[in-house]
Amino acid sequence: MTASVTVTEENQSRIVRARTAGFCMGVGLALRKLDAVTREGHAPLFTLGPIIHNPQVLEKYESMGVTQQDNPDAIPASATVVIRAHGVPRLIEAGLAERQIAIIDATCPKVKKAQLLIADQAAAGRRLLLFGEEDHPEVKGLVSYASAGAHVFDSIEALESLLDNELDAGADYFLAAQTTQDRVEFEAIVALLRSRLDPDLPVFETICDATRQRQDEALSIAREVDAMVVVGGYTSGNTRRLVDVAKGRGIPCQHVETADELDMDALADKRRIGLTAGASTPKEIIDAVEERLRTL
Incomplete structure (x- = not known):
């Protein structure tokens, strides 16, 4: 996906703003x-x-x-x-x-679809393996539809512990994910489970397209800039994932909820700054952050 580029008039420093930033x-x-x-x-x-x-x-x-x-x-x-x-x-x-x-x-219709899919699989006697944050409200809702049982894990390391200690090799499992999870890590999880548990493990792509697009664009922008700013609620899982994507590229990243929280001194010497936002962030807040960055 192509990112939009805004060039400030003051010093030709570039602000690269994601097209996908904001409400899903x-x-x-x-x-x-x-x-x-x-x-x-x-x-x-x-x-x-x-x-x-x-x-x-x-x-x-x-x-x-x-x-x-x-x-x-x-x-x-x-x-x-x-x-x-x-x-x-x-x-x-x-x-x-x-x-x-x-x-x-x-x-969200994507969450509702995941709930119904899990219910269908559970009715067939399969146990849910869910890649997600156990305490997240979406995950609590998804697990409630897994009447045949569920295991929740938030990392490959946690999954490896499950494989070593808890999973029953004779049981039927299926894999799904919280809709806002990291798609790259999910693909690694699929590979691990199919190599160690069941080569024919049913896998359901419940990470929503909006999450994938935002993560892909954040990664693309992070490759082109010297620092990133991610705008969104601190309790927002999809926003935190965007921060992780940026930091994974080894560049400084600021996670802020409003323009007033920006550390402008830390950005003063950056030639190009990427800007994106979580799926729960209003456009007017993103605009305000961009305007503050323009003052650089």
Whole structure:
């Protein structure tokens, strides 16, 4: 994918901004659903957990009367609740429905597809091997559909430990991934599992296209610049992965949520600076960071 290049007038230093920086389809869809419910005047209105992983977006909706609630039992029966883009465990969603709480499902379609795929495989008796962060809300939701059992690992090293100590060579497994995981590491995981566990192991490509495109473009830009800036929430998994991609190229990388957090002194001597952002980062924040970088 080709990166767009912005050249500052002051000193011809280049800012290379990723075309893919900013909202992905799933985030945009979730926020449009929340906006629609807000306009319709539903009250009280809750999101179950943060609708997306961006604190500035969450503050905006809080000012509009949207309450974030992490405990589903604390949501009153009279409420409307919007399911976050990451999805929720199936029993939690079923519990809300049993209490006749109005549910607006803003789960990303890519996550929903992964949930249903896992449920289908589990129904056939296969156990899930999931490449992801165990405590991440998306992963908790995905695992809830693995009724035949699941193992979650976040690195090749953790997988090797599973292979040595926990996995049953006689069981049927299948492999999937958190939708925002690193695709290069996922490919290495596939190779390891097929060499050590099962050459015919079913593998499902659940890393979404938007994640792949962002990582590919970040890698391409990192090859051309002296430093990178990645904009997005500190709790955003896909944003952290972009930071890892840049650092993997051996160049300095700053992860910031807003322009005010930039360390301008550290960037002052850089000839070219790459700029990208996570899938939950609003365009206006990315624009503000680029404008601050222009002052170099």
